[in-house]
Amino acid sequence: MIPPTLIRGGTVCLPDGPAPVDVLLEDGRIAAVGEALAAPAAAEVIDAGGLWLLPGMTDLHVHLDDRIGPWVLADTWTTGSAAALVEGITTLGGFVTQGPHETLAAAVDRAAAKAAGRSHCDYFWHLTPTRFDRAGWEEIAAQLRRGFRTFKFYTTYREAGLYTSYRELAEILKRLRDTGARSLVHCEDEDVLDEAANLHRATGSARDHALRRPVLAELTAVLQLIDIAAATGAPVHVVHVSTGAAAAAIARARERAPVTAETAPHYLFLDETLLKRADGYRWLCTPPLRPAAEASALRRAALVVAVDLFATDHCAYRRADKETGLRGLAWAPYGVAGVGALVPLVYRAFGDCPETGLPELAKYLALRPAQVAGLYPRKGAIQPGADADVVLVDGSGPERPIRSSVADTWETYPGMTTRLAVRAVWRRGRLVAGDGALLEPDAPGGECLCLK
Ligand SMILES: [Zn+2]
DSSP states (O other): OOEEEEEEEEEEEEEEEEEEEEEEETEEEEEEEEEEEEOOTOOEEEETTEEEEEEEEEEOOOSSSSSSSTTTOOOOHHHHHHHHHTTEEEEEEEEEOOOOOHHHHHHHHHHHHHHTTOSSEEEEEEEEOOOOOOHHHHHHHHHHHTTTTTTEEESSSTTTTTTHHHHHHHHHHHHHHTTTOOEEOOOHHHHHHHHHHHHHHOOTTTTHHHOOOOHHHHHHHHHHHHHHHHOOOOOEEEEEOOHHHHHHHHHTTTTSSSSEEEOOOOHHHHHGGGSSTTTGGGGSSSSSOHHHHHHHHHHHHHHHSOOOOOOOOOOOOHHHHGGGGGGGGGGOOOOOOOGHHHHHHHHHTTTTTHHOOOOOOOOIIIIIIHHHHHOOTTSSOOOOSSSEEEEEEEEEEEEEEOOOOSHHHHOSSSSOOOOOOOEEEEHHHHTEEEEEEEEEOOOOOOOOOSSO
16 A cells, blocks of 8 residues: 655646646545645655646557567567656557467467566557458457457558558448547558659668658548548547648548547657768658658647647667668668657647646646547546546756667657656656656556556
């Protein structure tokens, strides 16, 4: 049993706006939110005056402890969640893909074994089933009964066995509509990619990746997906929107289709000029970094209504593995680190200003990811009954470097700094991190949120 904790006077984002209040954490839950709360016997009392208390944040798009092609990712659940937790991210969403000769249940067990007892954050997965015959659907139904709420589909990656045609996607979404599940979709149109690859032969420069996976591929697939969502009524979530063009299309579709979207900080803060550098291979990821004009259009769109939330698509490779990209696109691992940079960079996107920026963190990194992942109201807001995941922050702390990962990876944002200081992190009522360090580094206490 953890003794109750009363956090006094921190500024909390309440439905009517930010205000200094007391928050009582008890038995792993938020027991009360209000003014001048009485401290229960044996409660630890924390003075949070002058600081902000945010809900624990969620990165619903991370790749950890996985093998992609020949490469084993640099981050395990332990190192990836460590980088996340010290920044106030208390929940992570990963991915389970059903292998060609594997039941869905076996795929889930395989993923669960990697995370169990090893994650500092609470965690869940998005499911990618690859069988849709009668037995396949029975398996999907069984996983929904266990507590899975989200699926992930791809309109590309035919060679990896992940491709779903628009027609198949429409059929799948029609069947999923009444389950309450949401489908995450990687949107790049396979035909547009084929044409672009034909037009732009790889020359050895990392920039070729951007030419061969153009803006048009994302826009085309997003428009198709919007039509499918509108026709089927099934909720869809576009992952890693990388272009202002696609963000604008999503914004226009809000009224006619149940569509939500995320973007990742690397599409806001980096652009394809990096790919022209000799070490441009370090920033190879899919979708690719975009022309500067798309990045700035996306930045503007993200700050209005086009994007619901931010997530990282954290996919960190060891530095030596990333170096194989020097030999050309065909040998390159695609993905960049980002989970440790998410919170400071979203703060940066909203102007590095406590009064205006911190409420946006509560919305874009806590409330909406929890809603999209089906975790709200257990996660996502500081309100009675929710898990006691809370983060004490100072928006004007000393300048410090941004660090995407604690593993052996190339830094995605070299030289970038932040003044956002994460003073203390409670996960289900337990004080687990503060000032950049884990308090229990050898005892990862994250719980699985989707296996009943
Ligand atoms: Zn991803």
